[in-house]
Amino acid sequence: MMDMENKTGNIAVVGMGPGRESMMTDEALQALDSADVIVGYTVYLDLLGERFAGKEFLSTPMKQETERCRLAFEEAAKGKSVAMVCSGDAGIYGMASLMFEMKEELGADGTGIRVIPGITAASSGAAALGAPLNHDFCVISLSDLLTPWELIEKRLRAAAAGDFAIAIYNPSSKKRHDYLQKACDILLETAEPERACGYVRSIGRDGEEYHTCTLRELRDAEVDMFTTVFVGNSQSRIIDGRLVTPRGYKL
Amino acid sequence: MMDMENKTGNIAVVGMGPGRESMMTDEALQALDSADVIVGYTVYLDLLGERFAGKEFLSTPMKQETERCRLAFEEAAKGKSVAMVCSGDAGIYGMASLMFEMKEELGADGTGIRVIPGITAASSGAAALGAPLNHDFCVISLSDLLTPWELIEKRLRAAAAGDFAIAIYNPSSKKRHDYLQKACDILLETAEPERACGYVRSIGRDGEEYHTCTLRELRDAEVDMFTTVFVGNSQSRIIDGRLVTPRGYKL
Known part of the structure; x- marks a missing residue:
């Protein structure tokens, strides 16, 4: 078992899940409680709310992830225990890998990094759907x-070729409004148009909503950067309004 | 936001994470607290320990998953609030899909199913590694x-073709002692033998240990049914003894 304490001079990279305290693990909450300073993107820090109101918070704007990680190491070098918060899971499109790379880059041998997992949108969105x-x-x-984008296309084709169920993160943004459409067109090269799909918006937050649809309908679905998309495999079905991919048990 | 209560006659399918309470979400703990009866595989029930000592527990032996799900619906039909516990995440190789299928099979229209996600071994194992x-x-x-097995082989090939990082569950058992070897041989058709890999045993439990290795070494690694295996993508590296797959940030 790992030591629960977030030691001085060390950094915990903490997955906070979808954004409400009840979906964080106690281990993650303890790591934040015991931190001298919490570093993270401001939107995530705001979600944490009252519990950590007395803490020292440090942030950098969006898209300044490397600066944010560097900041964490600077604070740790002062002898502080640092918590770097990430939405969802710290190691799934989160800051964990960049923190290890930064440690190497800075030669910060004395700074321990501990990754604390959280509920990623694949898990929380799947549960909602x-x-x-x-x-x-x-x-x-x-x-x-x-x-x-070529690598993303390659992976979509490979996922369809392997008949995997798929969770799609970041399906859209202002600059990439047609990316989900492009992705569906690639999947439709091999998957049937009636393939069972769905998507979840604002997972675990106010206004959470989920929708089921076919792959053809998904192509034209309105999604935003707060939406996680799910494409079933060839065995997936809509049961009772929910998207279900069977494990294979005989009933 | 969803109602936190586990209502009478309804079933919560609860992911308990790796097995210790500090890695469960409060939402999962609340669902168990408010259940009249907890159904699950005995090993998982034992891990829950003292907190739920006063609860009514129902179980079936391993490999009797459909019977276990049927039992949950029988209890719900009596007007009880039921929690079905799964290790890891309820919807990742867990009981969630079977519960929806069973609901349809039984025509149990009055029984609501709520899935509560947990930390799956992909997340917790990755954090350890x-x-x-x-x-x-x-x-x-x-x-x-x-x-x-043919479908498993097809998916391994597709995963390698897409240059995905891979988390491998159930890499071995008494009857399947050479399955990881077979899987590595398939990956080695396209991935380089020096590909960075690793594995974690007894995640989040006493005796947790992690190892990094190459794909060639992984082929002959001693793994058991309590081990989760990780294969990096072509960009993965061992940094400071940890397996790291970069997100692509420039340092």
């Missing part, structure tokens, strides 16, 4: 800020 | 109890 990921699945982000 | 799933990834189970 039913059980779309209840067999082998892929998680793919459509954001091409850090990944060439 | 470093950040192996910090880019697009696949989750594949090597258990062929419910899935034809």
